[in-house]
Amino acid sequence: MTPSTRDYFVFDDLLYDDPARAEHDWLTDILQNHLGVKVHFLEQMLVEALAAASGDERKALIAQVSRLEQGMPPVEQRVGQLEVLVRWFEGQGWPQYTLDPVGHPHAAAPGTLPGSLATHPTKPPRAESPPLRNGEGFDYSQYRLESWSNARDYPALAEELIQGIEAWVDNPPDGRWTMDDGRLSPGAAGTASDPHRPSSIVHRPPQASGTPSALDYAQAGDVDTLRRFVEGRLFYLTPVPNLMFVDDVASVVNDRLLLSRMAVPGRAREPLLLDFIQRNHPRFKGTSCWTWRDEGMDELRWQAGPSPLHLEGGNLVQLREDLLVLAVNQRTSIEAVQRVADTWRADALKTGKKLILYVLRLPTGLIHLDTVLGVISHEDCVVYSPVFEPYGPASVDVVRAELGEGPVTPTRSADFFGSLRDDGIDLKPIPCGGEEPVDQQREQWFSACNLLAVAPGKVITYRSTERTIEELARRDYKIIDITEVQTGTVKIDLDSPGKWALKIKGSELSRGHGGPHSLVMPLARDR
């Protein structure tokens, strides 16, 4: 990620990678080694799924990932058109790139060279062999991913599907820019020999006849390279850094999964990877865990842009086996909620178990329900108070519906917790940040409501949410610092009675605006 691309990746600021990795490792260490939770790593599962999948499945994933990437203008241009993004967020579509359903979207984008037009799929097959020619129609990222696949180097393939492929632009001290020429032989270089280069950079431009100039590339017909050079484009394939917030990509509903369809273009690839894992990982093989997913994503021409079926896992909170809360906002569309509700109603009719669904319309600016509502035990939840105050200037609109026999009759209410009490769920809201509006706003920003309950009354939260931690302490939560657990001064477990809140370091992790809850997707809970 770079400063010019951070808006595309929906980060307010860049992460300092090493501390971010360390903070993440500490969190997994706590879960695995101190709490005895079995942790599955998404990248590892992707590697295993890639290894277990058929060649056609892999080819289809790669084709779709590449197609998705081409379906949008280069990141730097996308960032340059922020007003377009704003329009798109406001639900007005993304007209420049979706007017022509058949032609390549680049054709509509000003300032791109026509030679960069890529493949036009005529039918939507799952597996289509990509043209591996140089010049016209050549898609380097697809070629490169295919090469890893053919070489059976699945760790490298998984790594690049997540971390992207950097277009290495070099500015050596003599002032001449050079660039990666977009060719690769997998296995030849393997990993970077220079420890200071990212491992995804595995080869250098041919040096035999001196450093090739931009003109050389143009004369060789590699128009794409020239275009990237002139644009200063940084990625062949963009990374998906938000995949760290895995809870947004899918959510567990009872014993099944709800697959998200990300609203921001920079996250569109994430559900494809998860869907691939569920289809091909030996653990799931032959089953379908999805309670709902956007069927359109089976098509090669599935796009991130215009469809209204956005749904992100952070907007779903399950309160009881038969009671679910979904929020509608810029990340989750009402159309998607309607489809999910239809699916659940059909299920309810089949099983005879009725389902209560709350739909909350969140005020603008709040990206996910789990950033304002964190349920941490059968009695307690941490909330961003202004949103749940009935009739406040910024409060939610609450709709309740029963899905089952008979017609769906939604009712509206202003008091979320009051309405829940009528359904037999008595939650006492704890204000994040305490009573002061300034602290509430600051700590909501630091993901104070996005804490992870590892068991009822046992939570993990960022240490920067100090006032919220004070509120928890006042309610008999024992406050523990992560260093106390790491040094062995304090032991924690899931079984002993008593409530605790574990403070973890999150100076870097918190910058993506997700808390421990978003970083972890609980697959199975027994408490």
Place this chain on the structure above:
Amino acid sequence: MTPALRHDLLFDDILYLELAKHEHAAFRKLLSAIGPGTEVVDAADLLRGILEEEEIRRSLVDSVCRLYAVPGVEPGDLRREMLDAEPGQLAAWLIEGKPDQGRHTWLTSYLSDMPFQLPPIPNLMFMRDPCAVVGNGLVVGHMAFPARQREALLMRYIYMHHPLAGGGSRPPVWFDKPSPYGIEGGDPIATEATIEGGDLLVIRSDLLLVGVSERTSSQAIDLLARGFARLRGPVKTIYAVIMPRQRSTMHLDTIFTMLSHEDFLVYPPLIMPGGGEQVGIVRISINNDGTTHLEPVRKSLVACLEEELGRPLNPIFCGGTSRLYQEREQWTDGANAFALRPGLILGYERNEQTYLALQAAGYSVIPEGDIVRWHIGGGDRRWVVNEALAEEIRTHPERKYAIKISALELSRARGGPRCMTMPLVRDA
């Protein structure tokens, strides 16, 4: 600061206050530990000092009230409360802001995102910008964004009145904008003039680089040149460096800083020949008769300075040779190092590729924690200085050191070590 206010207050993200304070304290400790004969003074302390004097307090409070009108706050009430406050309390309000404590008499203030009667000025941590020392005189900043205007006002008062900051003797002022808090200015040149210290680089006592940037306008540089001419200031040559007006390169010192007599940290895309977005350069000479002469220069900045200084210079690349890392590390102030003395520099630890480039250029790279660290143990909490190492650094002016500062939070505020400091007197 709150998330809703962060863009108005010119931050991309909000800081985790406790850690930011800790990092700043470490930085301050480091400066006094390794700087030969360095005395570190805090602007807040100086401000408290001058507020002891009734006359200054009254005049400053009046200026602040003229500068600000927060919707829904009765200016008369605010003024009275400020005049009645203790100097310490008043100084805190002037810097940290005065919260509105939830008492609203106005609907506008109840519904507003601004929970302050007097907003805070968090950017004051970047001491470099509001008021800069050039030679024996001052360039009083006129800040480009309203969020920072009070900073310049406070610093102006401090420099003019505090004996430690040279006040009392009234230093010459090379630039002081006719501004909302001073003289009325109807001159179109004057109304457009904005200038911030981060755009000023003193290369030699008579040679100044000034960025024409998001924050500093050409009008201000014109007035500055005339200021030097009129007062017969030390500066005889100004190079105006014309930069893209964008947040990432807000000041000249975000793309170019001087490390020693030969070494410069540069952001290659803007500074190096063939970088792709090279800056434009105009040379302004100030003649002895008080006139100025303007001349566009068709050379790279490094070539200009080599000619001017008569020696070869060594540009060191912020972010190394990769474009991606150059962009990343420029953003986190990789090119913004603070030189305590020639060849002893401080930068943010996270700019790893920049440190590799510095190492290759002969700098010994030392993490801050090797010199100062926070000791906790046995009920004892204090800073511990590794005296042997600090002594070695202090007493070897010929050696080159690059100190890595931990700045997980400080780096969020879009300013580097150079921005956080303002050398009042230098002897090297």
